Amino acid sequence: MKGEWVAIDWGTSNFRAWLLAGNAVLDKRSASCGLLHIEPGQFDATLKTLLGEWVADSSPMIVMAGMVGSQQGWYEVDYCPLPAGADSLLEQRKKFITSWGSEAWIVPGLCKSPSGDLPDVMRGEEIQLLGLSLLEGIDNFQAILPGTHSKHVRMQQKQIVDFSTYMTGELFHVLITHSLLGRALPDAAVDDNAFLRGVEISRRNAALSQLLFSARTLRLSGEISAESVGDYLSGLLIGSEFTTGNTGPVWLVGSAVLTRRYQLAANAFGIQTCCIDGDCCFIAGMQFLQQRLTEKQNGQC
Amino acid sequence: MKGEWVAIDWGTSNFRAWLLAGNAVLDKRSASCGLLHIEPGQFDATLKTLLGEWVADSSPMIVMAGMVGSQQGWYEVDYCPLPAGADSLLEQRKKFITSWGSEAWIVPGLCKSPSGDLPDVMRGEEIQLLGLSLLEGIDNFQAILPGTHSKHVRMQQKQIVDFSTYMTGELFHVLITHSLLGRALPDAAVDDNAFLRGVEISRRNAALSQLLFSARTLRLSGEISAESVGDYLSGLLIGSEFTTGNTGPVWLVGSAVLTRRYQLAANAFGIQTCCIDGDCCFIAGMQFLQQRLTEKQNGQC
Numbered sequence: 333m334k335g336e337w338v339a340i341d342w343g344t345s346n347f348r349a350w351l352l353a354g355n356a357v358l359d360k361r362s363a364s365c366g367l368l369h370i371e372p373g374q375f376d377a378t379l380k381t382l383l384g385e386w387v388a389d390s391s392p393m394i395v396m397a398g399m400v401g402s403q404q405g406w407y408e409v410d411y412c413p414l415p416a417g418a419d420s421l422l423e424q425r426k427k428f429i430t431s432w433g434s435e436a437w438i439v440p441g442l443c444k445s446p447s448g449d450l451p452d453v454m455r456g457e458e459i460q461l462l463g464l465s466l467l468e469g470i471d472n473f474q475a476i477l478p479g480t481h482s483k484h485v486r487m488q489q490k491q492i493v494d495f496s497t498y499m500t501g502e503l504f505h506v507l508i509t510h511s512l513l514g515r516a517l518p519d520a521a522v523d524d525n526a527f528l529r530g531v532e533i534s535r536r537n538a539a540l541s542q543l544l545f546s547a548r549t550l551r552l553s554g555e556i557s558a559e560s561v562g563d564y565l566s567g568l569l570i571g572s573e574f575t576t577g578n579t580g581p582v583w584l585v586g587s588a589v590l591t592r593r594y595q596l597a598a599n600a601f602g603i604q605t606c607c608i609d610g611d612c613c614f615i616a617g618m619q620f621l622q623q624r625l626t627e628k629q630n631g632q633c
Numbered sequence: 634m635k636g637e638w639v640a641i642d643w644g645t646s647n648f649r650a651w652l653l654a655g656n657a658v659l660d661k662r663s664a665s666c667g668l669l670h671i672e673p674g675q676f677d678a679t680l681k682t683l684l685g686e687w688v689a690d691s692s693p694m695i696v697m698a699g700m701v702g703s704q705q706g707w708y709e710v711d712y713c714p715l716p717a718g719a720d721s722l723l724e725q726r727k728k729f730i731t732s733w734g735s736e737a738w739i740v741p742g743l744c745k746s747p748s749g750d751l752p753d754v755m756r757g758e759e760i761q762l763l764g765l766s767l768l769e770g771i772d773n774f775q776a777i778l779p780g781t782h783s784k785h786v787r788m789q790q791k792q793i794v795d796f797s798t799y800m801t802g803e804l805f806h807v808l809i810t811h812s813l814l815g816r817a818l819p820d821a822a823v824d825d826n827a828f829l830r831g832v833e834i835s836r837r838n839a840a841l842s843q844l845l846f847s848a849r850t851l852r853l854s855g856e857i858s859a860e861s862v863g864d865y866l867s868g869l870l871i872g873s874e875f876t877t878g879n880t881g882p883v884w885l886v887g888s889a890v891l892t893r894r895y896q897l898a899a900n901a902f903g904i905q906t907c908c909i910d911g912d913c914c915f916i917a918g919m920q921f922l923q924q925r926l927t928e929k930q931n932g933q934c
Contacts, residue, residue, distance in 0.1 A: 344813075450834070451850040481846065496839075497846040499812070506807045511800070512645075533751070538797075539873045540841040545782065545798040549752040572840045 337393040338386060338434075339618035341456055342400035344368055345480075348611075351386050355619040359386070367399050375406040376431050391433035395622050397614075398456035401426065401438040411443035411453060415491035418462055422624055437625060442492060452497050457483045460585050460610055461492060463617030467608070468583075475583040477610065478590040480505075482573060500569045508562060513547045518558050524596065526560035530567020531597045540572055570594060574601045586610040638694040639687060639735075640919035642757055643701035645669055646781075649912075652687050656920040660687070668700050676707040677732050692734035696923050698915075699757035702727065702739040712744035712754060716792035719763055723925055738926060743793060753798050758784045761886050761911055762793060764918030768909070769884075776884040778911065779891040781806075783874060801870045809863060814848045819859050825897065827861035831868020832898045841873055871895060875902045887911040 336358065340349045345366040351359040363382055370378050379394075380387060401409035407428065412420040424440040441455030457477045465471060471490045477483040480501035486494040508514035533543055547565045550556040556564050570593055581604035584591040591607040598605045637659065641650045646667040652660040664683055671679050680695075681688060702710035708729065713721040725741040742756030758778045766772060772791045778784040781802035787795045809815035834844055848866045851857040857865050871894055882905035885892040892908040899906045 445854065450844075450847045451854045451856075452846070453850055453853065496843055497850075498840060498842045499845050500842050502812055503842055503845075506811045510807045510811050511803055538877050539799060541799045541801050541804055541870060541873055542797055543751075544800050544804075545753070546751045549754055549798075552754065553746065553752045555752075569842060572842055576839050 336390070337395065337622055338383065339615060339622070340394060340396040340400070341398050341459075341614055342366070342396055342405075343398045343456060347382060349383065349386075350615060350618075351392070352615070352619065355615065357615065367402070367404050375400075379430065380432060387430075387432050387434060391430075391435075393622065393626070394430070394434050394436040395439065395618050395625070396437065397439045397441075397459045397618070401440060402455060405438075407438055409438050409440040412440050414442060414444050414495075415488070415493045416442050416458070417491040418620065418624070421458065421462070421621065422628070425625070435629075437621075439621060442495070444495060452495060454483055454495060454497070456614075457485070458492060459617035459621070460613040461485055461487060461617070462620060463613035463615065464583060464585055464608060465490060466620055467613060467616045473583055474578060474580055475585050476573070476594060477585045478570075478594050479586065484573070498573050500573060504562075504566060504569055507544070507547075507565060513544065513561065513565060516558075517561055520562040521557075521559035523557075523560035523563045526556055526564040527567040527593065527596060528600060529556070530564040530569075531571035531600045532567075534568050534571030534575060535601075540568075543568055543572075566593065567597065570597045571600070574598060574603065579603055581605065583608060585613055637691070638696065638923055639684065640916060640923070641695060641697040641701070642699050642760075642915055643667070643697055643706070644699045644757060648683060650684065650687075651916060651919075652693070653916070653920065653923075656916065658916065668703070668705050676701075680731065681733060688731075688733050688735060692731075692736075694923065694927070695731070695735050695737040696740065696919050696926070697738065698740045698742075698760045698919070702741060703756060706739075708739055710739045710741040712742050715743060715745050715796075716789075716794045717743050717759070718792040719921065719925070722759065722763070722922065723929070726926070736930075738922075740922060743796070745796060753796060755784055755796060755798070757915075758786070759793060760918035760922070761914040762786055762788060762918070763921060764914035764916065765884060765886055765909060766791060767921055768914060768917045774884055775879060775881055776886050777874070777895060779871075779885070779887045779895050785874070799874050801874060805867055805870055808845070808848075808866060814845065814862065814866060817859075818862055821863040822858075822860035824858075824861035824864045827857055827865040828868040828894065828897060829901060830857070831865040831870075832872035832901045833868075835869050835872030836876060836902075841869075844869055844873075867894065868898065871898045872901070875899060875904065880904055882906065884909060886914055 335353050337352055338349055343366050347365040348362040350357050400406050407426050409426040410424055412424050421439050426438040428436055430436050442458050444452040472488050475485045482498040482500045484496045547561055551561055584594045584605050584607045595605050636654050638653055639650055644667050648666040649663040651658055701707050708727050710727045711725055713725050722740050727739040729737055731737050743759050745753040773789050776786045783799040783801045785797045786793060848862055852862055885895045885906050885908045896906045
């Protein structure tokens, strides 16, 4: 159908796509079909299968973000250096045509390469930040995007000027799945008290590698039940994101389940927060970029 | 043979045993046969197989330490609370007779249960600390025992008065084996510069979960080769053990490979160190306990 287009967030582990008309969501789908599951040379065929009837009789424009633009992705798209806003993303975009005739775009990620300091990278979150800025009409803010690799970001005058990555989600996963801390745990129960106790312990002036062991010893001593070890560990890891950070108000961008946890932790540190759905931000950011790409195509800018 | 006895360090992953006459080592053996590999009720049979000809024609006294005395072990032996010295270990020992007639002892571990603070536990390391005290003739010292769960310990007047556990070794293992940081790494090369760079980065006032991501980004940016990622990560984790600790001189107790790494890191923090072999300390500690147990048996004390 004329005017339809597809927005895709294609990461390392997951694939998510929305069929849109303008900014109206007509349909969406997701699959555990991230980069790690795709053989080299199979991106085009995989995407065609994943999109199914969306591309059966038409060739909608496709705009993609995330690790699909990395070295291990479909086409490598160079990172934009900081500071970066919508214009930087548009300038470094990659365009190609799929086997079924769709015009496809991959948006670049961002890198921070301060001389002599630690570099950092993101792919995909920059779209959500752009969307947040547009949806809320704000140009200067701080945000946290929780996830496998949680991002702390500062935007000034519509430009992302700084960010840092915390391996919170991945640490939680490997510790619960593969370390002594997760051994022989029953199904987890939601336990905000255990979570907040973990947050409180994270504030101590001690190495995280030391504090983590308390998830074992508090279980051994019966102070935390086996069902609550996960929430305690989550509190420790999320809390430690706030121990050296800023204290100003912060946007929490993501799913309700995750942003709620971060909000609990931020409250314990006396940090003001606002939560916003990550998918809404992603779609808003993509829609802005898609509109600008269409205008450029039509020679309007 | 009369006078022969067996000292055993039986942990979660490994089994190590020494056949001794007094404090002279006659033979030794080890096996990847820790608690995790033993079915319930199979400790006696497993030990007989492991000791082989040592117990074929005789029933030497056996003294054991480590996780063999834990809830998941052969017999549970209650932890001794701090402060604890040789006398505490002897008082809470467990005695039984094996199926082949050996008199067997399990030495308890230690626990720290300060009211309102984080509890901590050790099993096995207390023997090395006792041995260090005896071998060097020192009653007051600080020590680090590197390993899966690194222990920082303070001894005063022959009593262990405080200790803390750092999950350094286990964190390194799960991150290299199961996280993005270890993905598609070639065989590791020894790289002291990468290790020391990790130590230097560990001193930053930032969350460990943030600093860890630099093992990814420095590789992406080509500043650290893939072969050296392991040593960089090791430096980060070992370095973070020193960031909030004491600055006084410290004994490093363990294998030469591990204590050398800790010595490099300690030097970077300006901390004086002495290294001593962990097995020598273990045997010295066990020999002292075995002698006291024999004296008690003979009614000498």
